[in-house]
Structure formats: C-alpha cells, structure tokens
Amino acid sequence: MNKDKTQLFYAGLNQEEITALTAYGFSIGTLPIRYLGLPLMHRKLKISEYSPLLDKLNSRFNFWATKSLSFAGRCLLIKTVVTGTVNFWTSTFLLPRGCIKRIESLCSRFLWSGKTDRRATAKVSWKIVCLPKPEGGLGLRNFRLWNITLLLRLAWLLFSGSNSLWVAWHREHNCPTSYSFWSQTETQTMSWNWRCILRLRDLISRFITSNVHNGCNTSLWNGTRNLRIPIEESVSEACDGRGWRLPHPRSDMEVSLHSFLITFPTPALDRGPDSFRWETNGNSNTSFSASMTWEVVRPRAPTQDIAKYIWFSGATPKHAFHMWVTNMNRLPTRSQLAAWGLQIDTVCCICSTQQETRDHLMLSCPYALVLWSEVKRRFRDTVPPFSKWSDLMQWTSSSSPTTPSMLRMMVIQALVYNIWQQRNNKLQNHTLLPPLVAFKRINRHVIDSISAARKQKKFCSLMLLWLI
Numbered sequence: 001m002n003k004d005k006t007q008l009f010y011a012g013l014n015q016e017e018i019t020a021l022t023a024y025g026f027s028i029g030t031l032p033i034r035y036l037g038l039p040l041m042h043r044k045l046k047i048s049e050y051s052p053l054l055d056k057l058n059s060r061f062n063f064w065a066t067k068s069l070s071f072a073g074r075c076l077l078i079k080t081v082v083t084g085t086v087n088f089w090t091s092t093f094l095l096p097r098g099c100i101k102r103i104e105s106l107c108s109r110f111l112w113s114g115k116t117d118r119r120a121t122a123k124v125s126w127k128i129v130c131l132p133k134p135e136g137g138l139g140l141r142n143f144r145l146w147n148i149t150l151l152l153r154l155a156w157l158l159f160s161g162s163n164s165l166w167v168a169w170h171r172e173h174n175c176p177t178s179y180s181f182w183s184q185t186e187t188q189t190m191s192w193n194w195r196c197i198l199r200l201r202d203l204i205s206r207f208i209t210s211n212v213h214n215g216c217n218t219s220l221w222n223g224t225r226n227l228r229i230p231i232e233e234s235v236s237e238a239c240d241g242r243g244w245r246l247p248h249p250r251s252d253m254e255v256s257l258h259s260f261l262i263t264f265p266t267p268a269l270d271r272g273p274d275s276f277r278w279e280t281n282g283n284s285n286t287s288f289s290a291s292m293t294w295e296v297v298r299p300r301a302p303t304q305d306i307a308k309y310i311w312f313s314g315a316t317p318k319h320a321f322h323m324w325v326t327n328m329n330r331l332p333t334r335s336q337l338a339a340w341g342l343q344i345d346t347v348c349c350i351c352s353t354q355q356e357t358r359d360h361l362m363l364s365c366p367y368a369l370v371l372w373s374e375v376k377r378r379f380r381d382t383v384p385p386f387s388k389w390s391d392l393m394q395w396t397s398s399s400s401p402t403t404p405s406m407l408r409m410m411v412i413q414a415l416v417y418n419i420w421q422q423r424n425n426k427l428q429n430h431t432l433l434p435p436l437v438a439f440k441r442i443n444r445h446v447i448d449s450i451s452a453a454r455k456q457k458k459f460c461s462l463m464l465l466w467l468i
Contacts, residue, residue, distance in 0.1 A: 007033075038092055042191040050099045053089055057082060057106055061116045069114060071325075072317030075138055078107050083141060090147040094196040100144045107140075123330040127299070133311045135301040136328070138321075142299060148200065149294050155181075155197055155204045156288040159276040170194065207293065209284070211275045309397050309409045314453040316445065319413035326416055327393065329358050349427045359389050361423060368419055370435035371442065375411055378466060379403050407462050414445040 007029030008021060022028065032041035032049060039049045064077060086103060089095060095103075108126050109116045131137025157167050158175055174194055175181045182205075186198050277284045280292040310323050325331060334346045334356035348356040350367045362368055363386045376383040382403050386392045396412050399405040418438055426432045433441075446466060453459040 003027075038089065042193075044192045045093070045096055045099070047098070050089070050095060053086070053099070054102055054106070056085060057103065058116060060085070061106060061110045064110070065115045070318040070321070071111065072321040074111050074114065075140070075321065076317075078111060079138075079140055082107060083146075086143060087146075087150070090143065091150040091153070093193045094151060095143075095147055097144070100147065103143055121332070123325055123332070124328060128301075131299065131301050134303050134307045136304050136307065137301075138324070141294070145297055145299070146294065148203070149290055149297055151197060151200060152204060152207065152293055153288045153290065155200065156208070156278055159208055160286075160288070203297070206296075207278050207280060209277050209279050211277065306393055306397060309393075309405060310413075312406060312409060314406070314449065314456065314459060315410065315413065316449055319417045319445070322417045322420065323409075323413045326358060326362070326420070327389075329389070331358055331361075331420065333357055333361060350423060350432065362416055362419055363387070363389070363392065365419075367422070367432075367435055371415055371419065371439055374436070374439045375415065378411075402465060404458075404462070404465070406458055407465060410449055410462075411442070411446055411466075414442045414449075418442050418445075 003025050006026055008024075008026040009029045009031070010018060010021060013021070032039045034040070034052075037052070039045065041049070060081065064074070069077070104126055106116050108122055108129075109119065111129070112122050127142075128136060129138045130140050130142040133139050154166070157164060158170065158181060174190065175184070182201060184198070186195050190198075277286060278288050278293075279285075280289065280296050283292065285292075306327065310327065311320055329336075334344055334349065336357075337344055338346050346355045348354055348360060348365060350361070351365050353366075354360050354364075363372075372383065380402060382400060384391075384395065386395070392412070396408045397405060399408070418441055422432055422438055447463070450459055450462045450466065454463070
C-alpha cells in the first residue's frame with residue numbers, strides 16, 4: 001500500500017486508538033471527499049457538492065447543441081445518455097429537490113430549444129412529458145420519483161441477505177435485525193442517507209413481504225400497538241410452545257386477526273431463517289427490479305388509444321414527435337401565441353384570410369387543401385373532408401383494404417410535418433414552396449419510410465398501395 005496515495009479516515013475512536021493508527025504514517029483525511037466521482041459524506045448535499053453533476057450535464061448539452069438535432073433526437077439523448085449519467089448519482093443517495101429541479105430545467109431547455117443558456121418556451125409541460133407514450137407523454141422519467149425508486153434497492157439489500165460492505169456497516173451501526181428497521185426512531189446522529197431511507201419505510205412496506213419460518217427476523221406489527229405488544233417485537237417473540245401469545249381481543253378487528261393467525265403454523269427454530277420477497281403488482285421476486293418497481297410508483301394518466309397510431313413501429317421519429325405535439329394542439333400558431341399573451345396578428349401567414357389555428361393550417365387552408373387533394377388522389381377518393389382535427393384522427397385510426405391505418409398515419413405525419421415546415425419557412429424567410437412541389441417531398445418521405453421497413457410483414461404491401 002502506497003502511503004503517499006493513501007489517506008486514513010476514522011470515526012468513534014479514542015485518542016489512544018487514533019495515536020496508534022497515525023503511527024503507521026498515513027495522512028489523515030477529512031470528509032467530504034470524492035470517490036468514483038461521487039461525494040462521500042454523512043450529511044445532506046450542498047449545492048457546491050452536486051454541482052459536478054450539473055457541470056457534466058451542461059457540458060454534454062453544450063456539445064450536442066453544436067449539432068443539428070431534431071426534437072426526437074434530443075428526446076432520445078435525454079432518455080439514454082442524460083438519464084444514465086443521473087442514475088449513477090440517484091442510485092446512491094437522495095438528491096436535493098433543488099438539484100432535481102435544475103436537472104429537469106436543463107433537460108426541458110435542451111428538448112425545446114436545443115440549448116441550455118436561454119429560457120425555452122416549452123410546448124408541453126414536463127409533467128406530461130414524463131408520462132409513458134400510451135398515456136400521452138414521451139416516456140421520459142420523473143427524476144424525483146426515479147431517485148426514490150432506486151433508493152428502494154438499498155432497503156431491499158438489508159432484507160435480501162446481501163454480503164455487501166454497505167449492508168455490513170448498517171447491520172453493525174443502524175439496523176442489527178431486519179425487524180428493527182421498522183421500529184427505530186430517526187435521530188440527528190444518523191447519516192443523511194440513512195434518514196432518507198427511514199423516511200421511505202411506508203413506501204417500502206408496500207413491496208417487502210416475509211416468508212415466516214423461525215420468525216426471528218420478521219417484525220410482528222410493523223408499527224401498531226393495538227394489541228398491547230411492543231412495537232419492536234419479532235414474530236418469534238409473540239408465540240411459545242403452546243401457540244400465539246396474544247391478549248384477549250377487545251374489538252372485531254382483533255377477533256379477525258386472531259382468527260387469521262391461528263390458520264398459520266407458529267414459527268419454529270427448526271424451520272430455518274425467515275426469507276423476504278419483493279412484490280410488484282402481484283409478482284413476487286427474490287431480487288429487486290427497478291423497472292417493475294417504477295411501474296408501481298410512477299405517475300399515471302388515462303391511456304390514449306390514438307397514441308399507438310402516433311408512435312407506431314416504423315414511424316419517422318421527427319414526424320411522430322411533431323404529430324404528438326400537433327395532436328395535443330401545442331403548436332405555436334399565431335392564434336395560440338396570442339392566447340399566451342403575445343400581441344401579434346393572428347391571420348394565417350400563408351393564406352392571409354382566416355385565423356391561423358391548428359385546424360385551419362392543417363385542414364382548411366388553401367395550401368393544405370391542395371396537398372389533401374393529392375393524398376385523396378393517391379388513396380383513390382377514400383379520404384373524406386375534415387372539418388376538425390378529431391375527425392382526421394378518427395379516420396386515421398380506422399382502416400380499409402386499400403388504405404390500412406399504418407399507411408394513413410405515415411402519410412398524415414409526413415403531410416402535417418411538411419405543412420408546418422412550409423409555414424415556418426413563409427414566416428421566417430418569406431418564401432413558400434408551391435404545394436405540388438411540397439407534395440413531392442411528402443411522397444419521397446413516404447416512399448423512404450416504406451422502403452426502410454419493407455422487410456417487416458405489415459409494410460411489405462404498403463408500397464404497392466401507395467404508388468398505384
């Protein structure tokens with residue numbers, strides 16, 4: 001061991017023991033320190049101590065900002081690279097709320113503007129973005145709840161019989177038995193990380209179940225004194241050779257509990273130690289699953305049937321993302337911007353005849369009507385006129401032998417994307433492609449999408465249906 005590269009950290013020793021250790025020549029270290037990129041300490045993180053995480057994320061975002069990325073590309077980077085970086089910290093300790101808010105702010109700015117150095121106008125709230133796609137979101141994760149989900153694994157290690165050094169430390173100093181975990185009182189002398197885990201006990205109790213054998217390692221009540229039995233008592237201590245040592249019941253609930261307990265055999269030493277399982281949605285496992293636990297604790301919203309037609313397999317990511325925003329009516333059209341408080345003209349910048357709303361721009365604007373006539377010609381007059389957006393989505397989710405829903409949605413997504421692209425081109429550059437030229441682009445998008453997925457069974461016949 002190299003003395004020049006090694007530091008000695010100690011706690012709870014008297015002066016004589018400290019003198020004996022320092023005699024070996026090691027320099028004395030003090031907390032906090034960084035180990036494997038993480039700060040080690042016994043207290044709550046300060047801003048200066050989690051700033052390396054924010055700096056690392058900022059550097060990644062600034063590097064990506066120099067590249068041309070679509071909304072879908074930015075979303076994928078947040079879902080993979082950024083979440084993976086944050087996971088390294090959130091699987092170790094509970095990040096302060098200020099840190100979580102800052103991370104989510106950086107992600108939101110990057111998603112909607114491509115940069116983090118200026119405030120972005122988010123088209124959809126972060127709360128909705130963090131919902132699964134079938135429920136109307138983008139499938140990103142709420143970092144606060146994901147942090148809590150990963151911390152549940154640390155609690156599980158205490159019950160699963162892990163041989164890790166972390167478990168051995170807490171067995172020695174904080175939690176000598178599994179059932180004492182439920183009854184101990186939080187004190188200021190405990191480390192911040194351990195106190196955070198204790199505050200999650202109500203949530204943890206929803207997942208951990210015990211298979212009682214000898215009853216020595218299972219809490220009897222997990223927090224109730226209704227039956228005049230000490231809260232810290234184990235199952236084995238609540239019975240003897242004659243059966244359960246329960247006082248005479250005083251309520252109907254206690255009578256039901258007595259009746260329930262006598263249906264089970266009393267614990268016995270010859271049955272071996274108690275074992276624990278992690279239960280999620282009726283599934284009992286001998287190991288912790290972060291993904292299955294997340295499905296229990298994550299926020300929820302009603303399932304949207306149209307989502308499967310937006311995020312179908314084979315969809316162009318940027319087209320699907322834009323379709324998702326459009327379907328939620330979050331496009332910054334002129335009428336929408338005026339509703340948000342901007343003092344601007346609300347007349348359509350393409351036709352200059354009606355208010356620029358989503359439904360007008362995509363369905364009834366003369367420019368869009370030419371494109372729809374071309375789509376109608378390709379679909380052999382099976383496209384009805386649409387007066388509102390819900391009619392379009394209802395038609396898109398239906399199907400016919402000549403125009404399956406897969407082909408309908410692929411064409412609609414390409415059409416909506418190109419209409420919005422031409423609207424922005426008109427607004428910002430004062431130029432507009434003729435609609436028939438724009439349709440050639442739409443046609444090329446559809447052909448390329450079908451060609452890319454032509455080996456899939458559901459795509460093999462689409463080219464013929466589109467080109468005839």
